[in-house]
Amino acid sequence: MARKIVVTSGKGGVGKTTVCCNLGVQLARRGYRVIVCDLDFGLNNADVVLGVENRAVYDILDAVEGRCRPRQALVSHPYYPTLFSLSSNRVLERYVSPQAIRLVLEALSAQFDFILIDSPAGIEDGFHRAAACAEEALLVTTPHISALRDADRVAGILSGYRFSFSGLVVNLVRRERRRGELLSPEEIAATLRLPLVASLPEDDKVFSENIIVKSRAFRTLAEAVLGVCAGQRAQGRGR
Numbered sequence: 001m002a003r004k005i006v007v008t009s010g011k012g013g014v015g016k017t018t019v020c021c022n023l024g025v026q027l028a029r030r031g032y033r034v035i036v037c038d039l040d041f042g043l044n045n046a047d048v049v050l051g052v053e054n055r056a057v058y059d060i061l062d063a064v065e066g067r068c069r070p071r072q073a074l075v076s077h078p079y080y081p082t083l084f085s086l087s088s089n090r091v092l093e094r095y096v097s098p099q100a101i102r103l104v105l106e107a108l109s110a111q112f113d114f115i116l117i118d119s120p121a122g123i124e125d126g127f128h129r130a131a132a133c134a135e136e137a138l139l140v141t142t143p144h145i146s147a148l149r150d151a152d153r154v155a156g157i158l159s160g161y162r163f164s165f166s167g168l169v170v171n172l173v174r175r176e177r178r179r180g181e182l183l184s185p186e187e188i189a190a191t192l193r194l195p196l197v198a199s200l201p202e203d204d205k206v207f208s209e210n211i212i213v214k215s216r217a218f219r220t221l222a223e224a225v226l227g228v229c230a231g232q233r234a235q236g237r238g239r
């Protein structure tokens with residue numbers, strides 16, 4: 001069964017979609033079968049970041065509403081045969097329950113190793129819908145004080161979801177701290193009481209190309225996510 005991981009944040013624009021898509025690419029490069037599922041209805045762009053926009057015939061709402069089978073809503077990536085995009089191509093005109101989305105993801109789960117769920121920013125319905133479909137969470141923040149305050153609120157809400165794992169990704173980290181950055185990634189993790197999964201540098205290549213295949217930082221992120229699984233298995237054996 002696939003590990004379902006929601007990638008979320010408090011503040012917008014901190015790098016959720018970048019993290020979700022690059023993590024997907026890194027896992028697929030290691031041969032894992034991965035779906036990047038975009039639940040940021042209305043402002044969806046994971047398909048653009050992955051470079052598969054305009055390839056989808058159906059999207060997740062078609063699968064939810066029975067116009068296609070879940071598998072038909074997947075778009076395979078041209079370079080990574082085990083990587084798939086499950087997009088949401090429209091603004092939600094009516095309420096879609098987390099249960100409805102969960103059923104679609106459950107139908108796909110057996111054939112995949114990872115379902116990475118890109119969530120909208122904030123703590124509204126869309127965030128809860130995305131969180132309710134996952135069993136693990138990665139909270140993305142930048143080191144800036146404005147992002148940290150929002151991350152703190154989201155970390156509190158995430159703790160109520162009882163995920164099997166919640167971890168922190170600090171993005172846009174610079175070697176030198178600048179104004180508005182009070183804490184290092186380690187200090188941020190301690191403040192938010194979440195394990196630090198990865199700290200990703202600000203990188204001009206990420207900004208211009210979105211997917212950076214040879215990025216050491218994203219490789220480390222993928223290895224840490226794979227390590228979580230190994231750690232959980234070891235804990236299970238220890239019980």
Ligand SMILES: Nc1ncnc2c1ncn2[C@@H]1O[C@H](COP(=O)(O)OP(=O)(O)OP(=O)(O)O)[C@@H](O)[C@H]1O
Nearest residue numbers: 012013014015016017018121172201202203206207
């Ligand atoms: N490590 C990085 N280095 C440089 N640029 C980055 C990095 N991470 C993200 N970006 C850039 O920051 C912008 C916002 O990133 P992204 O779209 O991933 O954020 P988001 O959290 O998904 O935003 P939203 O809340 O709108 O969904 C993008 O232009 C992206 O290329």
Ligand SMILES: [Mg+2]
Nearest residue numbers: 016017040118
């Ligand atoms: Mg996004």
